Amino acid sequence: xxxxIPFRQIRWPGWVVLFVIGFSLVYGMAQLxxxxxxxxxxxxxxxxxxxxxxxxxxxDTYTMSVKTPVIGDSNIHKPIQGWIKQEKEAFLAAVKENxxxxxxxxxxxxxxxxxxxxxxxxxxxIIFNSYQLVNDIRGQQQVKIYTIDASEERILHLxxxxxxSGKAIHIIRNQILKNESIHLVDDKVDKVLSDPASWNxxxxxxxxxxxxxxxxxxxxxxxxxxVEVPIKLIRPYLNKKTADALGTSEGTxxxxxxxxxxxxxxxxxxxxxxxxxxxxxxxxxxAHDVQATFFxxxxxxxxxxxxxxxxxxxxxxxxxxxxxxxxxxxxxxNQVAQEIQISSRKIEEATGQIPSSLRPPxxxxxxEVVEVAGDYGSPIVLWSVDSLDWKNKNAxxxxxxxxxxxxxxxxxLLHDVHPTTADxxxxxxxxxxxxxxxxxxxxxxxxxxxxxxxxPYYGNI
Numbered sequence: 084x085x086x087x088i089p090f091r092q093i094r095w096p097g098w099v100v101l102f103v104i105g106f107s108l109v110y111g112m113a114q115l116x117x118x119x120x121x122x123x124x125x126x127x128x129x130x131x132x133x134x135x136x137x138x139x140x141x142x143d144t145y146t147m148s149v150k151t152p153v154i155g156d157s158n159i160h161k162p163i164q165g166w167i168k169q170e171k172e173a174f175l176a177a178v179k180e181n182x183x184x185x186x187x188x189x190x191x192x193x194x195x196x197x198x199x200x201x202x203x204x205x206x207x208x209i210i211f212n213s214y215q216l217v218n219d220i221r222g223q224q225q226v227k228i229y230t231i232d233a234s235e236e237r238i239l240h241l242x243x244x245x246x247x248s249g250k251a252i253h254i255i256r257n258q259i260l261k262n263e264s265i266h267l268v269d270d271k272v273d274k275v276l277s278d279p280a281s282w283n284x285x286x287x288x289x290x291x292x293x294x295x296x297x298x299x300x301x302x303x304x305x306x307x308x309x310v311e312v313p314i315k316l317i318r319p320y321l322n323k324k325t326a327d328a329l330g331t332s333e334g335t336x337x338x339x340x341x342x343x344x345x346x347x348x349x350x351x352x353x354x355x356x357x358x359x360x361x362x363x364x365x366x367x368x369x370a371h372d373v374q375a376t377f378f379x380x381x382x383x384x385x386x387x388x389x390x391x392x393x394x395x396x397x398x399x400x401x402x403x404x405x406x407x408x409x410x411x412x413x414x415x416x417n418q419v420a421q422e423i424q425i426s427s428r429k430i431e432e433a434t435g436q437i438p439s440s441l442r443p444p445x446x447x448x449x450x451e452v453v454e455v456a457g458d459y460g461s462p463i464v465l466w467s468v469d470s471l472d473w474k475n476k477n478a479x480x481x482x483x484x485x486x487x488x489x490x491x492x493x494x495x496l497l498h499d500v501h502p503t504t505a506d507x508x509x510x511x512x513x514x515x516x517x518x519x520x521x522x523x524x525x526x527x528x529x530x531x532x533x534x535x536x537x538x539p540y541y542g543n544i
Contacts, residue, residue: 203328208285247279355499378402381426388433395434400524403438466496478507
């Protein structure tokens with residue numbers, strides 16, 4: 084029997100709050116071998132030689148969970164630590180200001196998550212998501228990005244990789260103006276565009292991604308807005324080193340500007356990659372211009388690394404589904420840690436991406452699983468609509484189940500190991516598109532300012 088957890092008035096990263104803070108926060112420090120390192124001999128960047136530290140703290144009035152990379156070079160380390168210090172000080176000041184309303188079971192929360200994304204052999208972005216909840220039901224979210232040239236061991240400014248004036252700014256402005264769901268204010272847009280040095284940005288072979296506070300460019304202030312500028316539009320304005328390093332792969336730009344009232348859902352695929360089914364699903368998703376989240380098994384990513392990489396290169400989000408699909412509630416703590424960590428390493432080696440989150444097999448979680456996942460900085464993401472494709476291996480049945488259960492904000496559970504799932508997918512996408520649904524990744528869905536959302540459900544199924 085599945086249990087539904089109430090999920091109202093939770094904003095990204097509500098899943099983290101729900102599954103980590105809601106169950107437990109532990110004292111102490113846990114380290115992950117998933118950072119950025121610098122090989123002095125080769126001059127190449129490495130994703131395996133430096134740690135993240137996750138420090139958690141719990142008091143009667145607040146909890147904090149802060150994940151930071153440990154980087155030896157002070158030119159990189161000091162600015163990052165300075166920003167984190169500012170976030171913590173601002174949070175503690177807000178806690179002090181609201182001390183009369185805190186305690187007796189009601190606490191403020193600060194969560195800072197960090198992820199690393201690779202752009203080229205030498206260029207990586209460390210992306211921080213800071214979430215503060217003190218006296219606001221929905222909390223406050225901030226994105227901060229540091230893009231690093233590993234060969235030169237320094238933080239890059241946008242002007243280091245491209246022209247930031249004239250036609251390049253005009254192109255970027257046009258991309259911002261395409262966000263019809265946002266009530267843009269021209270004067271605000273012009274002011275932001277006049278100061279490229281202040282932008283939060285990351286780059287990939289597919290797009291230059293910019294992150295703005297909505298209040299910076301709009302009459303509203305609901306949180307960060309993400310704008311993607313396809314590389315093919317700005318390639319003439321990139322410097323030669325950057326353009327050559329990015330190559331010619333442009334991919335399909337993803338429109339991830341989120342309208343809170345929109346009908347957004349996330350497709351997720353578990354247990355792959357598989358040679359029989361995953362390529363079919365990738366082809367169908369591309370035909371519909373849909374990005375999904377693939378929760379891979381480390382053992383499968385290791386078995387089919389080129390296919391796992393294809394999934395990532397197509398712009399899909401990569402999650403961790405453990406190494407061997409064991410019920411984590413039925414094995415020891417050390418085995419749980421191994422299933423998560425070993426799988427994460429295998430997936431990263433195959434795809435070049437650190438998994439964004441963890442989906443335990445069977446949706447099976449307990450206090451210990453949540454603690455270990457928290458130790459490794461892996462937010463737990465489950466689902467709210469089970470397609471039952473693992474049970475009803477029939478395309479029509481899969482479509483009927485999803486269409487009956489789906490609501491805006493749903494996370495849909497599918498598997499890229501059953502041929503019938505691929506059979507069902509074209510009709511499923513077409514039908515939901517006609518009903519006005521739009522498809523985003525899990526991380527994008529988590530950023531939606533939803534007053535009411537579906538799920539998640541959990542249970543041994």
